[in-house]
Amino acid sequence: MPPRAVSPRHAVLEEAIGIALREVRAGFATFCTALAARLLEPCQPPGDPRDRLRAASLLRDHATLLPLVLGALERALREELAQLAPQPRPSREADQPLALVPYEEMDQRVAFAAMARPFDAAHADALATLNARLARLLERHTLRVNPFRPEVFIAALHQAWAGFDGEEGSGTAVMALLQADCFLDLGGIYAAVDRALDGHGVLAGPVRRPWARQDIQAQAHDARREARLASQLREFFGQSGADGAPQGGLASTQTSGQPGGRGSGQTGGQTSGQASGLTGGAISGQAAALDPRLLEWLASMPPAQGANAVPLASLKRAAPRGMLSRADEGTIDLLGAVFETVSGDQAISPESRELLQLLQLPLLKAALADKEFFFQAEHPARTLLELLSRMGWERSLAGAERRDDRQFQAMRRSVDLAARDGDAATTAFAQAVRELEAALKVEEADAAAALAVPVASALKQEKTATARRAARDAVALRVGTGEVVAVVEAFLENKWTDVLTVAYSIDDDKPGAVRHATQAMDDLLWSVRPKLGAEERKALIAKLPGLLATLNRWLDVIKWQDADRLRFFAELADCHASIVRAPLDMPAERRLELSVQATQLAAERRLARAAQAPRTAGVARTAPEDELAGLARGTWFDFTEEGVSRKVKLAWISPLRSLYIFSSGTRQEAFSLPAQDLVQRLNAGTATVLQAEGVVVRALSRALAVNDADTDPAVAA
Known part of the structure; x- marks a missing residue:
């Protein structure tokens, strides 16, 4: 039985585990059928055909295998989630528990991680979204390890098969054929878990990184200002609708010539309006029908007066006496402040500002009919205004000034569509946005x-x-024990890492390459271990020709042909000769003495490697991919080099988020940066994320005198 939930967060995690198990159960029969068919195909990787035949036969009994898989997967997911819980810090260094991981287990972890890499790349976007949601749920900036990653499912299947069939060969045949198109439906599992988290309100928004700590404070300040602005708007419309004109009227809207907020731009390609809107802004009588006389009068406005030449403030003065209520006049004032902000925002391209002025009369009708325009960022009319403003801002950054390009023509068509008169004004705005x-x-x-x-x-x-x-990890796992002779250790680190790199690169096209190269490395390590029995030495002599031939074939692949190669094989031959010629009738005391000396030497080498590790690996404790987890395509950056500034757009992110491609607005140039280099630029200040707030929030804040002193305790003090 699953444990009882001890908190709402625990209940959500339990539900996520249940959903993953349910999805596995639903698609398990299909997976077993496809895998059995793949095992019976004539063209398969090298291996014993009897093992593949046995595995295919056993897969027919998938009803017996399924409970084992579900049990192993449930235990694995619970262990993964338990490791994410905060651990008590030891009071003393001596209190830290020491544990030795068996060599076989470490080797198995590396193998599972290698098998999971194609799945990680295939589901990179879904894993990133799920990782962000789980991080929010667990109140973390990010999760270094996703508990639902493909490696967990692969390991669970391997463990279940080991309990299902005692023959190791059938399990090896099954694991060798696991591919993105022949495995459990991980995409469906991730989608189902993501929907459940979304249903519980667990957001997947961008996670702020250390280089953006100032934005965390700005985000909190924006939330306080939005709450203050919503309160001011409720008071404004409440007084206008009931007690007459609002006391004090509108604040001066001196926005002309002001740049766009703290900077210009946005992250993640979202509309530049606030994502959540001004909550609590609903007022009585919203979305009410306009007075027919007012509609008729607005429809009679000449295009020059109602659209472009004359500001909205003049409409209030030109209206027939008694035509406008106090609330209508307040609406005109607020919307006029918004368009003054647009016209004065030099961050928006000039042709876009001119185009936006054509929306004055259509937006006035929408705001008069529905005061939610001022409260909700999702209002279709407001969404269109913010979207056009953002596009105008991007055109300014990109240096686009032509009026006949495709993007500007699309903007013009959307404005023309929104300007249609009639009762379906909201529908017209929504269609224009689409x-x-x-x-x-x-x-x-x-x-x-x-x-x-x-x-x-x-x-x-x-x-x-x-x-x-992956190659470096596989080699480090084996030489980290300190028991490898120096000549072989240097060879593995300097040359066999290149061999494994090639093997991992071609393993998708030539399945089995990694397994073959890894087996050759393990055979080499076995060959230089002491052989104390006659049978072991006979086995060594029998294996040496095949081992040397395999090593030479792989070294030919990486084109290592210099004198160092001859020197290595000469030293390896001396090592093998000393092993074979060592006396067999060695006293037990002498064997024990040599064993103790070897153990001591291995310990000293491990300590020497550990002493060097902090100087090399301890520089960056957080992976750069994790630090950049909040970035999304469409983000604009300001890169400064030798005093020269240029604006570029993040155009592409690699599946594993290790490479980022930037392009200029005209797409005439594109360049890529590794994640580490981008983090260094952000930390050094030579790269800056351009951010901005929506024009509606900015204009309303100034119009209603919601300034920093009202919302920021530091400013107010």
């Missing part, structure tokens, strides 16, 4: 096509880097 977003998707598709060559190069670079990292 068409504009569709045009943006076309632009994104064109941008992706333009970046096809650098993206392909970046993918190849990331694949090579991932392969090298």
Whole structure:
């Protein structure tokens, strides 16, 4: 029985585990059928056909295997989630528990991690979203390890099969054929868990990184200001609708010439309006029908007066006496403040500002009919205004000034569509937003096509880097014991790492390459261990020709042909000769003495390696990919080099978030940066994320005198 939930958060995690198990149960029969068919195909990796035949036969009994898989997976998920819980810090260093992980277990972890890499790449976006949601749920900046990562499912299947069939060969045949198109439906599992977390209100918003600590304070300040602004708006409309004109009227809206907020821009390509809107802003009588006389009068306005030339303030003065209520006049004042902000925002391109002025009369009708325009960022009319403002801001950064380009024509069409008169004004705004977003998707598709060559190069670079990292991990796992002779240790670290890198790179096209290269490395390590019995030495002599041939074939692949190769094999031959020629009738006391000396020497080498580790690996405790987890495509950056500033857009992120491609607004140039370099630039201040707030919130805050002193305790003090 699953444990009882001890907190709401625990209940959500228990539900996520249950959903994962349910999805595995639903698709397990299909997976077993596909895997059995794959095992029976004639063209398969090298191996015993009898093992594949046995595994395919056993998979028919998937009803017996399923409970074992579900049990292993449930235990694994609970262990993974338990490791995310805060651990008490030992009071003294001596109190820290010491544990030795068996060599076989460490080797198995490396193997599972290697098998999971294609799955990690295939589900990178889903894993990133799920990681962000779980981090929010657990109140973390980010999670270094996702408890639902593919490696956990692979290990659970391996453990279940070991209990299902005692023959090791059948399990090896099954694990060798696990691929993205022949495995459990991880995409469906992640989607189901993500929907459940979303249903519980667990957001997947960007996680702030150490280089953006100032933005955390700005975010809290924005939340306080939004709450204050919502209160001011409720008071404003309440007084206007009941007791007459609001006391004190509107504050002076001196926005002309002001730049766009703390900077210009946004993160993640969202509309530049606030994501949540002004909560609690609902007022009585919203979405009410306009007075027909007012509609008729507004429809009679000449285009020049109602749209562009004459500001909204003049409409209030030109209205027939008694036509406008106090609330209508307040609405005109607020909307006029918004358009004064737009017209004075030099961060928006001039042609976009001119285009936005054409929305004055349509937006006035929408705001008069529905006061939620001022409270909710999701209001269609407000969404259109913010979206057009953002596009105008991006055009300014990109240096786009032409009025005949496709993007500007899409903006113009959306304005014309929103300007349609009639009772379906909200519908017209919503349709305008949809068409504009569709045009943006076309632009994104064109941008992706333009970046096809650098993206392909970046993918190849990331694949090579991932392969090298896996190769280094596999070698470090074996030489870290300190028991490997020096000549072999140097060979593995300097040359066999290159061999494993090639093997990991080609393993997708040539399955079994990693297994073959790893087995050769393990055979080499076995060959240089002491052989105290005659049978072991006979086995060594029998294996040496095949081992040397395998080593030479792989070394030919990496083109290692210099004199150092001959020197290595000469030293290896001396090592093997000393092992074979060692006396067999050695006294037990002498064997014990040599064993103690070898153990002491291995311990000294481990301590020497551990002493060097903090100087090399302790520089960055957090992976750069984790520090940049909050970034998304569409984010604009300001890069400064030698005093020269240039604005670029984050156009592409690699599946493993290790490479980032930036492009200029005109797409005439594109360059990539590794995650580590981007983090260094952000920390050094030579790269800055451009951010901004929506024009509506900014204008309303100034109009209603909601300033920093009202919301920021530091300023008020």
